[in-house]
Amino acid sequence: xxxxxxxxxxxxxxxxxxxxxxxxxxxxxxxxxxxxxxxxxxxxxxxxxxxxxxxxxxxxxxxxxxxxxxxxxxxxxxxxxxxxxxxxxxxxxxxxxxxxxxxxxxxxxxxxxxxxxxxxxxxxxxxx
Amino acid sequence: xxxxxxxxxxxxxxxxxxxxxxxxxxxxxxxxxxxxxxxxxxxxxxxxxxxxxxxxxxxxxxxxxxxxxxxxxxxxxxxxxxxxxxxxxxxxxxxxxxxxxxxxxxxxxxxxxxxxxxxxxxxxxxxx
DNA sequence: CATACATCCTGTAGCAACTACAGGATCAAG
DNA sequence: CTTGATCCTGTAGTTGCTACAGGATGTATG
Numbered sequence: 001x002x003x004x005x006x007x008x009x010x011x012x013x014x015x016x017x018x019x020x021x022x023x024x025x026x027x028x029x030x031x032x033x034x035x036x037x038x039x040x041x042x043x044x045x046x047x048x049x050x051x052x053x054x055x056x057x058x059x060x061x062x063x064x065x066x067x068x069x070x071x072x073x074x075x076x077x078x079x080x081x082x083x084x085x086x087x088x089x090x091x092x093x094x095x096x097x098x099x100x101x102x103x104x105x106x107x108x109x110x111x112x113x114x115x116x117x118x119x120x121x122x123x124x125x126x127x128x
Numbered sequence: 129x130x131x132x133x134x135x136x137x138x139x140x141x142x143x144x145x146x147x148x149x150x151x152x153x154x155x156x157x158x159x160x161x162x163x164x165x166x167x168x169x170x171x172x173x174x175x176x177x178x179x180x181x182x183x184x185x186x187x188x189x190x191x192x193x194x195x196x197x198x199x200x201x202x203x204x205x206x207x208x209x210x211x212x213x214x215x216x217x218x219x220x221x222x223x224x225x226x227x228x229x230x231x232x233x234x235x236x237x238x239x240x241x242x243x244x245x246x247x248x249x250x251x252x253x254x255x256x
Numbered sequence: 257c258a259t260a261c262a263t264c265c266t267g268t269a270g271c272a273a274c275t276a277c278a279g280g281a282t283c284a285a286g
Numbered sequence: 287c288t289t290g291a292t293c294c295t296g297t298a299g300t301t302g303c304t305a306c307a308g309g310a311t312g313t314a315t316g
Contacts, residue, residue, distance in 0.1 A: 002292075002293070003292085003293070003294095004291090004292060004293075013274075013275060013276095014275095015274075015275055015276070015277095016273090016274065016275075018295090019273075019274060019275085020274095023273090032282095032293095034281080034282055034283085034293085034294090035281090035282085035293080035294060035295095036282075036283090036292085036293055036294075037293085037294090042251075045251050045252065045255045046251050048254065048255060049250070049251045049253075049254050049255070052225060052254045053229075053254075054185070054273095055185050055222070056184075056185050056222055056225060056226060056229075057182070057183050057184050057185030057186075058185075060272080060273070066250060067250075067251075069236070069248040069250060070248045070250050070251055073245070075245055076245070077240040077241070077244075077245055080236065080237065080240045080245055080248075081237055081240055084233040084234070084236060084237045084240075085237070087229075087233055088230050088233050088234060088237075091226050091229055091230045091233075092230065094183070094184055094222075094226055095223055095226050095227065095230075097180060097184060098184060098219050098222055098223050098226070099223065101181075101184075101215075101219055102216050102219045102220065102223075105212040105215055105216050105219075106212075106216060108197070108208065108212060109208065109209055109212045109213070109216075112205040112208050112209055112212075113205070116205075117201070117203055117204070117205055117208055120197040120198045120208075122177070122194055122195075122197060122198050123170075123173050123174050123177045123195075123198055124173065125177075126176065126177050126180050126181075127173045127176060127177070130263075130264070131263085131264070131265095132262090132263060132264075141303075141304060141305095142304095143303075143304055143305070143306095144302090144303060144304075146266090147302075147303060147304085148303095151302085160264095160311095162264085162265090162310080162311055162312085163264080163265060163266095163310090163311085164263085164264055164265075164311075164312090165264085165265090182302095188301080188302070
């Protein structure tokens with residue numbers, strides 16, 4: 001599939017695809033004889049992964065590291081364990097904080113039973 | 129506390145504080161007679177909230193909406209319920225995807241028992 | 257009091273991460 | 287063939303920060 005189709009299939013901005021290729025997150029795709037990019041299902045999967053991880057708050061640098069696990073044969077098991085450990089730790093903390101936020105929003109909704117809008121303790125939800 | 133101290137207390141870049149004030153995420157703080165910004169504990173809490181939500185992948189626009197729940201008396205209960213519902217839905221999806229990622233990383237670590245680094249199915253973890 | 261250093265102010269510029277635009281080429285349908 | 291959509295490359299602009307500069311303020315020391 002071509003670039004426009006990939007953008008549609010993934011919900012991505014079409015220029016973002018070129019950007020991610022430029023910075024190396026996406027591999028250079030095959031080309032038609034006339035130079036049009038041709039993307040595979042694997043490319044689509046990878047772009048969806050990248051886009052979703054960005055939404056989940058992973059930085060480009062973090063993505064490089066994670067995708068390194070996918071792409072490279074150069075890592076030792078020690079590398080893999082270290083990278084995995086760090087990321088799972090971060091993920092656990094993210095999950096915990098997201099749960100706190102959700103709980104606070106749920107509570108606020110439950111208290112919203114009439115015209116009186118309750119105070120919103122969202123800011124306190126993440127304060128330790 | 130002054131701006132530098134707030135930056136240290138929150139782990140923020142010192143200029144980010146001015147930026148968030150400029151775009152309205154942080155309120156304009158009190159000032160000393162000489163014009164130095166003075167921040168309260170509430171300001172610290174709010175900045176920590178903002179920083180953490182950014183790490184969790186919330187956009188500035190989403191933050192505006194969430195902080196609107198905190199700041200404004202103009203919302204009706206209908207508004208609050210609608211905003212809360214949307215955000216809790218997004219949060220649930222984030223949690224689900226983060227769990228998938230973590231599970232995949234955990235599995236990979238478990239398979240990493242020797243010198244043979246296993247294939248990494250991270251990209252498939254989020255593909256539906 | 258003077259000095260030195262750290263921190264603050266405002267404003268501007270630069271970087272990272274995209275996103276949009278422009279001019280020309282290619283493609284597909286009528 | 288024409289028309290309109292999509293593609294190419296390259297450049298510029300936007301958003302979200304981050305860094306820098308010059309001057310002012312604050313603090314500690316001699």
